[in-house]
Amino acid sequence: xxxxxxxxxxxxxxxxxxxxxxxxxxxxxxxxxxxxxxxxxxxxxxxxxxxxxxxxxxxxxxxxxxxxxxxxxxxxxxxxxxxxxxxxxxxxxxxxxxxxxxxxxxxxxxxxxxxxxxxxxxxxxxxxxxxxxxxxxxxxxxxxxxxxxxxxxxxxxxxxxxxxxxxxxxxxxxxxxxxxxxxxxxxxxxxxxxxxxxxxxxxxxxxxxxxxxxxxxxxxxxxxxxxxxxxxxxxxxxxxxxxxxxxxxxxxxxxxxxxxxxxxxxxxxxxxx
Amino acid sequence: xxxxxxxxxxxxxxxxxxxxxxxxxxxxxxxxxxxxxxxxxxxxxxxxxxxxxxxxxxxxxxxxxxxxxxxxxxxxxxxxxxxxxxxxxxxxxxxxxxxxxxxxxxxxxxxxxxxxxxxxxxxxxxxxxxxxxxxxxxxxxxxxxxxxxxxxxxxxxxxxxxxxxxxxxxxxxxxxxxxxxxxxxxxxxxxxxxxxxxxxxxxxxxxxxxxxxxxxxxxxxxxxxxxxxxxxxxxxxxxxxxxxxxxxxxxxxxx
Numbered sequence: 150x151x152x153x154x155x156x157x158x159x160x161x162x163x164x165x166x167x168x169x170x171x172x173x174x175x176x177x178x179x180x181x182x183x184x185x186x187x188x189x190x191x192x193x194x195x196x197x198x199x200x201x202x203x204x205x206x207x208x209x210x211x212x213x214x215x216x217x218x219x220x221x222x223x224x225x226x227x228x229x230x231x232x233x234x235x236x237x238x239x240x241x242x243x244x245x246x247x248x249x250x251x252x253x254x255x256x257x258x259x260x261x262x263x264x265x266x267x268x269x270x271x272x273x274x275x276x277x278x279x280x281x282x283x284x285x286x287x288x289x290x291x292x293x294x295x296x297x298x299x300x301x302x303x304x305x306x307x308x309x310x311x312x313x314x315x316x317x318x319x320x321x322x323x324x325x326x327x328x329x330x331x332x333x334x335x336x337x338x339x340x341x342x343x344x345x346x347x348x349x350x351x352x353x354x355x356x357x358x359x360x361x362x363x364x365x366x367x368x369x370x371x372x373x374x375x376x377x378x379x380x381x382x383x384x385x386x387x388x389x390x391x392x393x394x395x396x397x398x399x400x401x402x403x404x405x406x407x408x409x410x411x412x413x414x415x416x417x418x419x420x421x422x
Numbered sequence: 423x424x425x426x427x428x429x430x431x432x433x434x435x436x437x438x439x440x441x442x443x444x445x446x447x448x449x450x451x452x453x454x455x456x457x458x459x460x461x462x463x464x465x466x467x468x469x470x471x472x473x474x475x476x477x478x479x480x481x482x483x484x485x486x487x488x489x490x491x492x493x494x495x496x497x498x499x500x501x502x503x504x505x506x507x508x509x510x511x512x513x514x515x516x517x518x519x520x521x522x523x524x525x526x527x528x529x530x531x532x533x534x535x536x537x538x539x540x541x542x543x544x545x546x547x548x549x550x551x552x553x554x555x556x557x558x559x560x561x562x563x564x565x566x567x568x569x570x571x572x573x574x575x576x577x578x579x580x581x582x583x584x585x586x587x588x589x590x591x592x593x594x595x596x597x598x599x600x601x602x603x604x605x606x607x608x609x610x611x612x613x614x615x616x617x618x619x620x621x622x623x624x625x626x627x628x629x630x631x632x633x634x635x636x637x638x639x640x641x642x643x644x645x646x647x648x649x650x651x652x653x654x655x656x657x658x659x660x661x662x663x664x665x666x667x668x669x670x671x672x673x674x675x676x677x
Contacts, residue, residue, distance in 0.1 A: 321499060321501060321503050322503055322505060324473060324499075324503070325497070325499060325503035326516075327473060328471055328473055328496070328497040329493050329496065329497075329516075329517040329564075329568065330492075330493050330520075331516075331517070331520055332520055335519070335520050339505070339516060339519075340505065343505070343507045344507075346507075418507075420506055420507045420508075420548045420549075420550070421506070421550070
Protein backbone atom coordinates (compact mmCIF):
# COMPACT_ATOMS: atom_id res chain seq x y z
CA UNK A 150 0.00 0.00 0.00
CA UNK A 151 3.03 2.20 0.12
CA UNK A 152 3.18 2.81 -3.59
CA UNK A 153 -0.24 4.30 -3.89
CA UNK A 154 -0.79 6.47 -6.92
CA UNK A 155 -1.67 10.01 -5.94
CA UNK A 156 -5.38 10.46 -6.24
CA UNK A 157 -7.30 13.66 -5.91
CA UNK A 158 -7.57 13.46 -2.14
CA UNK A 159 -3.85 12.89 -1.47
CA UNK A 160 -2.45 15.33 -4.04
CA UNK A 161 -4.44 18.03 -2.42
CA UNK A 162 -2.94 17.35 0.97
CA UNK A 163 0.62 16.40 -0.04
CA UNK A 164 3.45 18.89 0.39
CA UNK A 165 7.12 18.38 0.75
CA UNK A 166 8.42 18.88 4.27
CA UNK A 167 10.30 22.19 4.10
CA UNK A 168 14.07 21.93 4.65
CA UNK A 169 14.97 23.83 7.79
CA UNK A 170 18.42 22.52 8.58
CA UNK A 171 20.49 25.00 6.54
CA UNK A 172 23.21 27.25 7.90
CA UNK A 173 25.15 27.33 11.16
CA UNK A 174 27.91 25.22 9.65
CA UNK A 175 31.33 26.40 8.67
CA UNK A 176 32.34 25.48 5.18
CA UNK A 177 35.82 26.05 3.85
CA UNK A 178 35.82 28.60 1.08
CA UNK A 179 39.39 29.13 -0.01
CA UNK A 180 39.21 31.97 -2.48
CA UNK A 181 36.90 34.35 -0.63
CA UNK A 182 39.60 35.76 1.68
CA UNK A 183 42.14 36.66 -1.03
CA UNK A 184 39.38 38.00 -3.31
CA UNK A 185 38.08 40.38 -0.63
CA UNK A 186 41.64 41.48 0.05
CA UNK A 187 42.53 42.07 -3.59
CA UNK A 188 39.21 43.77 -4.33
CA UNK A 189 39.74 46.17 -1.44
CA UNK A 190 43.25 47.02 -2.63
CA UNK A 191 41.90 47.44 -6.18
CA UNK A 192 39.21 49.91 -5.12
CA UNK A 193 41.71 51.79 -2.99
CA UNK A 194 44.16 52.07 -5.91
CA UNK A 195 41.35 53.08 -8.27
CA UNK A 196 40.12 55.69 -5.80
CA UNK A 197 43.60 57.17 -5.47
CA UNK A 198 44.21 57.26 -9.22
CA UNK A 199 40.90 58.91 -10.00
CA UNK A 200 41.37 61.44 -7.21
CA UNK A 201 38.41 60.30 -5.10
CA UNK A 202 40.86 59.54 -2.29
CA UNK A 203 43.16 62.49 -1.70
CA UNK A 204 46.88 61.55 -1.59
CA UNK A 205 47.17 63.66 1.58
CA UNK A 206 44.56 61.56 3.35
CA UNK A 207 45.75 58.15 2.19
CA UNK A 208 48.56 57.22 -0.20
CA UNK A 209 47.80 54.73 -2.95
CA UNK A 210 48.79 51.11 -2.38
CA UNK A 211 51.23 51.41 -5.26
CA UNK A 212 53.03 54.22 -3.42
CA UNK A 213 53.24 52.12 -0.29
CA UNK A 214 54.63 49.31 -2.46
CA UNK A 215 57.16 51.79 -3.76
CA UNK A 216 58.22 52.65 -0.22
CA UNK A 217 58.48 48.97 0.55
CA UNK A 218 60.65 48.28 -2.49
CA UNK A 219 62.89 51.19 -1.48
CA UNK A 220 63.31 49.45 1.84
CA UNK A 221 64.19 46.20 0.12
CA UNK A 222 66.67 47.86 -2.24
CA UNK A 223 68.51 49.76 0.46
CA UNK A 224 68.60 46.61 2.56
CA UNK A 225 67.00 48.46 5.46
CA UNK A 226 64.00 46.11 5.50
CA UNK A 227 66.13 43.22 6.72
CA UNK A 228 67.74 45.40 9.39
CA UNK A 229 64.33 46.48 10.71
CA UNK A 230 62.86 43.02 10.42
CA UNK A 231 65.83 41.41 12.11
CA UNK A 232 65.68 43.81 15.05
CA UNK A 233 61.90 43.41 15.42
CA UNK A 234 61.79 39.65 15.01
CA UNK A 235 64.62 39.16 17.51
CA UNK A 236 62.71 41.14 20.12
CA UNK A 237 59.46 39.44 19.26
CA UNK A 238 60.87 35.92 19.45
CA UNK A 239 62.88 36.58 22.61
CA UNK A 240 60.04 38.35 24.45
CA UNK A 241 57.35 35.94 23.36
CA UNK A 242 59.45 32.89 24.22
CA UNK A 243 60.33 34.16 27.69
CA UNK A 244 56.73 35.21 28.37
CA UNK A 245 55.27 31.95 27.10
CA UNK A 246 57.70 29.64 28.88
CA UNK A 247 57.29 31.45 32.20
CA UNK A 248 53.54 31.70 31.62
CA UNK A 249 53.17 27.98 31.04
CA UNK A 250 55.28 27.23 34.13
CA UNK A 251 53.27 29.54 36.38
CA UNK A 252 49.96 28.47 34.80
CA UNK A 253 50.83 24.81 35.40
CA UNK A 254 51.68 25.41 39.03
CA UNK A 255 48.44 27.34 39.54
CA UNK A 256 46.60 24.45 37.90
CA UNK A 257 48.38 21.79 39.95
CA UNK A 258 48.95 23.23 43.42
CA UNK A 259 46.22 24.69 45.59
CA UNK A 260 48.70 26.95 47.37
CA UNK A 261 49.95 28.44 44.10
CA UNK A 262 46.36 28.95 42.98
CA UNK A 263 45.36 30.67 46.20
CA UNK A 264 48.46 32.87 46.14
CA UNK A 265 49.01 33.65 42.49
CA UNK A 266 45.66 33.53 40.70
CA UNK A 267 44.38 36.79 42.25
CA UNK A 268 47.72 38.45 41.49
CA UNK A 269 47.46 37.40 37.85
CA UNK A 270 43.92 38.75 37.66
CA UNK A 271 45.10 42.02 39.16
CA UNK A 272 48.09 42.48 36.87
CA UNK A 273 46.65 41.17 33.60
CA UNK A 274 44.50 44.24 32.79
CA UNK A 275 47.34 46.73 33.33
CA UNK A 276 48.46 48.00 29.91
CA UNK A 277 52.11 47.02 29.79
CA UNK A 278 52.84 50.08 27.65
CA UNK A 279 52.06 52.20 30.68
CA UNK A 280 54.82 50.42 32.54
CA UNK A 281 57.40 51.02 29.82
CA UNK A 282 59.18 53.79 31.75
CA UNK A 283 59.49 51.39 34.69
CA UNK A 284 60.89 48.69 32.45
CA UNK A 285 63.39 51.17 31.05
CA UNK A 286 64.62 51.92 34.57
CA UNK A 287 64.74 48.23 35.49
CA UNK A 288 66.08 46.70 32.29
CA UNK A 289 67.82 49.62 30.57
CA UNK A 290 66.92 51.63 27.51
CA UNK A 291 68.38 48.98 25.19
CA UNK A 292 66.96 45.59 24.27
CA UNK A 293 66.12 44.65 27.84
CA UNK A 294 63.14 46.95 28.33
CA UNK A 295 61.69 46.09 24.91
CA UNK A 296 61.95 42.35 25.45
CA UNK A 297 60.59 42.73 28.98
CA UNK A 298 57.52 44.63 27.73
CA UNK A 299 56.71 41.87 25.26
CA UNK A 300 57.48 39.14 27.78
CA UNK A 301 55.19 40.67 30.42
CA UNK A 302 52.46 41.20 27.86
CA UNK A 303 52.49 37.56 26.73
CA UNK A 304 53.02 36.12 30.20
CA UNK A 305 49.57 36.82 31.65
CA UNK A 306 47.32 35.51 28.87
CA UNK A 307 49.50 32.40 28.74
CA UNK A 308 49.12 31.83 32.49
CA UNK A 309 45.35 32.11 32.24
CA UNK A 310 45.11 29.88 29.17
CA UNK A 311 47.35 27.27 30.78
CA UNK A 312 45.59 26.91 34.09
CA UNK A 313 42.22 27.06 32.36
CA UNK A 314 43.45 24.17 30.21
CA UNK A 315 44.67 22.21 33.24
CA UNK A 316 41.32 22.73 34.97
CA UNK A 317 39.54 21.33 31.95
CA UNK A 318 41.52 18.10 31.73
CA UNK A 319 39.14 15.19 32.14
CA UNK A 320 39.38 14.07 35.79
CA UNK A 321 38.66 10.46 34.88
CA UNK A 322 41.86 10.39 32.82
CA UNK A 323 43.85 11.55 35.84
CA UNK A 324 42.09 8.94 37.99
CA UNK A 325 42.95 6.35 35.37
CA UNK A 326 46.63 7.32 35.50
CA UNK A 327 46.62 7.08 39.29
CA UNK A 328 44.84 3.74 39.22
CA UNK A 329 47.65 2.32 37.10
CA UNK A 330 50.19 3.61 39.58
CA UNK A 331 51.68 6.24 37.26
CA UNK A 332 54.11 8.46 39.16
CA UNK A 333 53.14 12.11 39.63
CA UNK A 334 55.49 13.44 36.97
CA UNK A 335 54.09 11.00 34.40
CA UNK A 336 50.53 12.03 35.18
CA UNK A 337 51.55 15.66 34.60
CA UNK A 338 53.64 15.04 31.50
CA UNK A 339 51.53 12.43 29.76
CA UNK A 340 47.99 13.29 30.83
CA UNK A 341 47.68 16.85 32.13
CA UNK A 342 50.03 18.66 29.73
CA UNK A 343 48.67 17.08 26.53
CA UNK A 344 45.16 17.62 27.86
CA UNK A 345 45.83 21.32 28.42
CA UNK A 346 47.65 21.74 25.11
CA UNK A 347 44.66 22.85 22.98
CA UNK A 348 43.97 25.64 25.44
CA UNK A 349 47.67 26.60 25.67
CA UNK A 350 47.85 26.82 21.87
CA UNK A 351 44.80 29.03 21.58
CA UNK A 352 46.35 31.17 24.29
CA UNK A 353 49.50 31.36 22.17
CA UNK A 354 47.45 32.76 19.30
CA UNK A 355 46.23 35.59 21.49
CA UNK A 356 49.59 36.24 23.14
CA UNK A 357 51.33 36.40 19.74
CA UNK A 358 49.02 39.20 18.63
CA UNK A 359 49.56 41.01 21.91
CA UNK A 360 53.32 40.61 21.40
CA UNK A 361 53.16 42.32 18.00
CA UNK A 362 51.12 45.20 19.40
CA UNK A 363 53.57 45.67 22.25
CA UNK A 364 56.55 45.37 19.92
CA UNK A 365 55.60 48.56 18.13
CA UNK A 366 54.92 50.37 21.38
CA UNK A 367 58.26 49.30 22.84
CA UNK A 368 60.18 50.24 19.72
CA UNK A 369 58.77 53.73 19.76
CA UNK A 370 61.14 54.58 22.59
CA UNK A 371 64.86 54.53 22.03
CA UNK A 372 65.07 52.12 19.15
CA UNK A 373 67.22 52.82 16.12
CA UNK A 374 66.01 49.87 14.08
CA UNK A 375 62.81 47.89 14.10
CA UNK A 376 59.45 48.17 12.39
CA UNK A 377 58.05 50.21 15.28
CA UNK A 378 60.87 52.73 15.02
CA UNK A 379 60.43 52.88 11.26
CA UNK A 380 56.68 53.48 11.57
CA UNK A 381 57.21 56.13 14.24
CA UNK A 382 59.78 57.93 12.09
CA UNK A 383 57.52 57.76 9.03
CA UNK A 384 54.64 59.05 11.11
CA UNK A 385 56.52 62.02 12.48
CA UNK A 386 57.63 62.96 8.94
CA UNK A 387 54.10 62.39 7.64
CA UNK A 388 55.60 59.98 5.10
CA UNK A 389 52.33 58.14 4.82
CA UNK A 390 53.51 55.75 2.12
CA UNK A 391 56.26 54.51 4.45
CA UNK A 392 53.84 54.34 7.34
CA UNK A 393 51.48 52.13 5.34
CA UNK A 394 54.42 49.98 4.20
CA UNK A 395 55.52 49.47 7.80
CA UNK A 396 52.03 48.64 9.00
CA UNK A 397 51.64 46.18 6.11
CA UNK A 398 54.84 44.46 7.25
CA UNK A 399 53.42 44.10 10.77
CA UNK A 400 50.26 42.58 9.45
CA UNK A 401 52.31 40.16 7.34
CA UNK A 402 54.24 39.16 10.47
CA UNK A 403 50.92 38.62 12.22
CA UNK A 404 49.67 36.43 9.36
CA UNK A 405 52.88 34.38 9.40
CA UNK A 406 52.73 33.86 13.16
CA UNK A 407 49.09 32.85 12.93
CA UNK A 408 49.94 30.41 10.18
CA UNK A 409 52.82 28.94 12.18
CA UNK A 410 50.59 28.39 15.19
CA UNK A 411 48.00 26.83 12.90
CA UNK A 412 50.68 24.43 11.65
CA UNK A 413 51.68 23.65 15.22
CA UNK A 414 48.05 22.90 16.05
CA UNK A 415 47.77 20.54 13.09
CA UNK A 416 50.94 18.79 14.17
CA UNK A 417 50.36 18.56 17.90
CA UNK A 418 46.61 18.01 17.85
CA UNK A 419 46.52 15.64 14.88
CA UNK A 420 44.56 13.12 16.96
CA UNK A 421 41.48 15.33 16.86
CA UNK A 422 40.52 15.11 13.21
CA UNK B 423 46.02 -12.69 46.24
CA UNK B 424 42.74 -12.01 48.05
CA UNK B 425 41.07 -8.65 48.38
CA UNK B 426 39.18 -8.06 51.61
CA UNK B 427 36.78 -5.25 52.42
CA UNK B 428 36.20 -4.91 56.13
CA UNK B 429 33.32 -2.98 57.69
CA UNK B 430 33.35 -0.21 55.13
CA UNK B 431 31.10 2.75 55.85
CA UNK B 432 31.17 6.06 54.13
CA UNK B 433 29.42 9.39 54.33
CA UNK B 434 29.61 12.59 52.33
CA UNK B 435 28.88 15.41 54.76
CA UNK B 436 25.57 14.33 56.27
CA UNK B 437 24.58 11.70 53.73
CA UNK B 438 25.48 8.14 54.58
CA UNK B 439 26.49 6.42 51.35
CA UNK B 440 27.66 2.99 52.43
CA UNK B 441 27.11 1.21 55.68
CA UNK B 442 29.14 -1.64 57.10
CA UNK B 443 30.12 -3.58 54.00
CA UNK B 444 32.36 -6.61 54.37
CA UNK B 445 33.24 -9.23 51.80
CA UNK B 446 36.26 -10.89 50.30
CA UNK B 447 37.30 -11.68 46.78
CA UNK B 448 39.31 -14.86 46.22
CA UNK B 449 41.70 -15.69 43.41
CA UNK B 450 40.00 -16.44 40.12
CA UNK B 451 36.64 -15.36 41.41
CA UNK B 452 34.27 -12.82 39.87
CA UNK B 453 32.05 -11.00 42.31
CA UNK B 454 29.29 -8.94 40.74
CA UNK B 455 27.91 -6.03 42.71
CA UNK B 456 24.44 -4.86 41.79
CA UNK B 457 22.23 -2.25 43.32
CA UNK B 458 19.92 0.64 42.47
CA UNK B 459 21.44 3.84 41.13
CA UNK B 460 23.04 6.01 43.77
CA UNK B 461 23.63 3.14 46.20
CA UNK B 462 27.38 3.72 46.23
CA UNK B 463 28.54 0.76 44.13
CA UNK B 464 31.07 2.78 42.18
CA UNK B 465 32.26 4.48 45.37
CA UNK B 466 32.80 1.06 46.91
CA UNK B 467 34.89 0.07 43.91
CA UNK B 468 37.05 3.16 44.27
CA UNK B 469 37.70 2.21 47.89
CA UNK B 470 38.72 -1.27 46.79
CA UNK B 471 41.21 0.20 44.34
CA UNK B 472 42.60 2.80 46.74
CA UNK B 473 41.38 5.79 44.73
CA UNK B 474 39.31 7.06 47.65
CA UNK B 475 39.29 6.44 51.40
CA UNK B 476 36.18 5.32 53.32
CA UNK B 477 35.19 7.16 56.49
CA UNK B 478 35.27 3.88 58.39
CA UNK B 479 36.67 0.45 57.73
CA UNK B 480 39.49 -0.54 55.45
CA UNK B 481 40.43 -2.63 52.45
CA UNK B 482 43.18 -5.23 52.77
CA UNK B 483 45.03 -7.55 50.43
CA UNK B 484 46.14 -10.93 51.64
CA UNK B 485 48.87 -12.97 50.00
CA UNK B 486 51.29 -12.01 47.29
CA UNK B 487 50.25 -10.94 43.80
CA UNK B 488 51.38 -13.30 41.03
CA UNK B 489 54.98 -12.84 39.93
CA UNK B 490 55.28 -10.27 37.16
CA UNK B 491 52.16 -8.38 38.17
CA UNK B 492 52.97 -4.73 37.53
CA UNK B 493 49.76 -3.31 38.98
CA UNK B 494 47.99 -5.90 41.15
CA UNK B 495 44.73 -3.94 41.44
CA UNK B 496 43.64 -2.57 38.08
CA UNK B 497 40.56 -0.64 37.01
CA UNK B 498 38.42 -0.84 33.90
CA UNK B 499 36.27 2.27 33.66
CA UNK B 500 32.78 2.76 32.32
CA UNK B 501 33.80 5.57 29.98
CA UNK B 502 36.98 3.73 28.87
CA UNK B 503 39.35 6.53 30.02
CA UNK B 504 41.54 6.34 26.93
CA UNK B 505 43.88 9.21 26.20
CA UNK B 506 42.59 10.72 22.94
CA UNK B 507 46.11 11.81 21.99
CA UNK B 508 47.49 8.30 22.03
CA UNK B 509 46.76 5.49 19.61
CA UNK B 510 45.35 2.17 20.83
CA UNK B 511 48.89 0.88 21.16
CA UNK B 512 50.07 4.10 22.82
CA UNK B 513 47.32 3.84 25.40
CA UNK B 514 48.50 0.37 26.35
CA UNK B 515 52.11 1.53 26.36
CA UNK B 516 51.29 4.38 28.73
CA UNK B 517 50.90 2.07 31.71
CA UNK B 518 54.14 0.18 30.95
CA UNK B 519 56.42 3.15 30.40
CA UNK B 520 57.10 3.75 34.08
CA UNK B 521 58.08 0.17 34.81
CA UNK B 522 61.66 -1.03 34.42
CA UNK B 523 61.15 -3.17 31.33
CA UNK B 524 63.37 -3.49 28.29
CA UNK B 525 62.06 -2.18 24.98
CA UNK B 526 61.78 -5.74 23.79
CA UNK B 527 59.73 -6.87 26.78
CA UNK B 528 57.47 -3.87 26.41
CA UNK B 529 56.84 -4.51 22.71
CA UNK B 530 56.16 -8.15 23.48
CA UNK B 531 53.57 -7.32 26.16
CA UNK B 532 51.83 -4.75 23.92
CA UNK B 533 51.68 -7.10 20.94
CA UNK B 534 50.46 -9.92 23.19
CA UNK B 535 47.59 -8.07 24.87
CA UNK B 536 46.46 -6.51 21.60
CA UNK B 537 46.36 -9.97 20.06
CA UNK B 538 44.46 -11.36 23.05
CA UNK B 539 41.79 -8.68 22.69
CA UNK B 540 41.75 -9.07 18.88
CA UNK B 541 43.04 -5.56 18.34
CA UNK B 542 46.29 -6.25 16.48
CA UNK B 543 44.97 -4.67 13.29
CA UNK B 544 43.95 -1.51 15.12
CA UNK B 545 47.17 -0.84 17.03
CA UNK B 546 47.70 2.47 15.23
CA UNK B 547 44.11 3.73 15.41
CA UNK B 548 43.16 6.85 17.38
CA UNK B 549 40.44 6.40 20.01
CA UNK B 550 38.08 8.67 18.04
CA UNK B 551 38.28 6.22 15.13
CA UNK B 552 37.18 3.28 17.29
CA UNK B 553 33.65 2.24 18.18
CA UNK B 554 32.60 2.05 21.82
CA UNK B 555 33.16 -1.69 21.96
CA UNK B 556 36.62 -1.38 20.45
CA UNK B 557 37.52 1.37 22.89
CA UNK B 558 36.55 -0.80 25.82
CA UNK B 559 38.61 -3.64 24.32
CA UNK B 560 41.59 -1.27 24.25
CA UNK B 561 40.92 -0.43 27.89
CA UNK B 562 40.75 -4.15 28.72
CA UNK B 563 44.00 -4.74 26.80
CA UNK B 564 45.58 -1.96 28.83
CA UNK B 565 44.36 -3.57 32.04
CA UNK B 566 45.68 -6.98 30.99
CA UNK B 567 49.09 -5.57 30.06
CA UNK B 568 49.98 -4.94 33.71
CA UNK B 569 49.03 -8.51 34.57
CA UNK B 570 46.59 -7.67 37.36
CA UNK B 571 45.68 -9.95 40.24
CA UNK B 572 42.32 -8.25 40.63
CA UNK B 573 40.35 -6.29 38.04
CA UNK B 574 37.91 -3.72 39.30
CA UNK B 575 35.34 -3.17 36.58
CA UNK B 576 33.03 -0.20 36.96
CA UNK B 577 30.05 -0.82 34.69
CA UNK B 578 32.43 -1.64 31.84
CA UNK B 579 29.65 -2.43 29.37
CA UNK B 580 27.09 0.20 30.33
CA UNK B 581 28.15 2.74 27.72
CA UNK B 582 27.75 0.21 24.91
CA UNK B 583 24.78 -0.83 22.81
CA UNK B 584 23.19 -4.16 23.61
CA UNK B 585 24.72 -6.12 20.71
CA UNK B 586 28.23 -4.93 21.46
CA UNK B 587 27.58 -5.72 25.10
CA UNK B 588 26.73 -9.33 24.26
CA UNK B 589 29.87 -9.71 22.16
CA UNK B 590 32.10 -8.20 24.79
CA UNK B 591 30.53 -10.35 27.49
CA UNK B 592 31.44 -13.43 25.44
CA UNK B 593 34.95 -12.04 25.11
CA UNK B 594 35.20 -11.56 28.87
CA UNK B 595 34.02 -15.11 29.51
CA UNK B 596 36.60 -16.43 27.02
CA UNK B 597 39.26 -14.32 28.61
CA UNK B 598 38.39 -15.57 32.09
CA UNK B 599 38.55 -19.13 30.75
CA UNK B 600 42.15 -18.53 29.74
CA UNK B 601 43.44 -16.18 32.41
CA UNK B 602 41.34 -16.93 35.51
CA UNK B 603 41.61 -13.35 36.68
CA UNK B 604 39.62 -12.32 39.70
CA UNK B 605 37.32 -9.37 39.33
CA UNK B 606 34.90 -7.17 41.11
CA UNK B 607 32.25 -6.30 38.56
CA UNK B 608 29.94 -3.41 39.33
CA UNK B 609 26.85 -3.23 37.17
CA UNK B 610 23.21 -2.30 37.21
CA UNK B 611 22.48 -4.84 34.52
CA UNK B 612 21.19 -8.08 36.06
CA UNK B 613 21.85 -10.12 32.90
CA UNK B 614 25.53 -9.20 33.07
CA UNK B 615 25.63 -10.07 36.75
CA UNK B 616 24.19 -13.57 36.32
CA UNK B 617 26.32 -14.17 33.25
CA UNK B 618 29.67 -13.19 34.77
CA UNK B 619 29.35 -13.40 38.54
CA UNK B 620 30.34 -16.38 40.64
CA UNK B 621 28.84 -14.48 43.50
CA UNK B 622 26.43 -11.59 43.29
CA UNK B 623 26.26 -9.01 46.06
CA UNK B 624 22.95 -7.19 46.12
CA UNK B 625 23.22 -3.75 47.67
CA UNK B 626 20.27 -1.89 49.13
CA UNK B 627 19.50 1.71 48.29
CA UNK B 628 21.41 4.49 50.04
CA UNK B 629 23.01 3.96 52.49
CA UNK B 630 24.19 0.85 50.64
CA UNK B 631 24.25 -2.34 52.65
CA UNK B 632 24.71 -5.90 51.50
CA UNK B 633 21.14 -7.11 51.26
CA UNK B 634 21.84 -10.56 49.92
CA UNK B 635 24.56 -12.70 48.40
CA UNK B 636 23.60 -15.02 45.57
CA UNK B 637 25.99 -17.75 44.48
CA UNK B 638 25.76 -19.32 41.05
CA UNK B 639 27.45 -22.69 40.64
CA UNK B 640 27.21 -23.03 36.86
CA UNK B 641 30.71 -22.55 35.36
CA UNK B 642 31.01 -19.34 33.34
CA UNK B 643 31.66 -20.85 29.91
CA UNK B 644 28.57 -23.07 30.20
CA UNK B 645 26.16 -20.38 31.29
CA UNK B 646 25.14 -19.54 27.76
CA UNK B 647 23.45 -22.94 27.53
CA UNK B 648 21.79 -22.72 30.91
CA UNK B 649 19.47 -19.84 30.23
CA UNK B 650 16.62 -21.79 31.86
CA UNK B 651 18.44 -22.01 35.19
CA UNK B 652 19.69 -18.43 35.07
CA UNK B 653 16.35 -16.84 34.28
CA UNK B 654 14.80 -17.56 37.71
CA UNK B 655 17.92 -16.20 39.44
CA UNK B 656 17.70 -13.04 37.40
CA UNK B 657 14.02 -12.75 38.27
CA UNK B 658 14.75 -13.27 41.95
CA UNK B 659 17.39 -10.55 41.84
CA UNK B 660 14.94 -8.23 40.16
CA UNK B 661 12.20 -8.81 42.76
CA UNK B 662 14.82 -8.10 45.40
CA UNK B 663 15.90 -4.94 43.67
CA UNK B 664 12.59 -3.64 42.42
CA UNK B 665 11.44 -2.23 45.72
CA UNK B 666 14.86 -0.74 46.37
CA UNK B 667 15.03 0.79 42.91
CA UNK B 668 11.57 2.23 43.25
CA UNK B 669 12.34 3.68 46.66
CA UNK B 670 15.67 5.06 45.40
CA UNK B 671 13.84 6.66 42.50
CA UNK B 672 11.37 8.34 44.84
CA UNK B 673 14.18 9.48 47.11
CA UNK B 674 15.84 11.31 44.26
CA UNK B 675 12.62 13.17 43.54
CA UNK B 676 12.13 14.08 47.21
CA UNK B 677 15.70 15.29 47.62
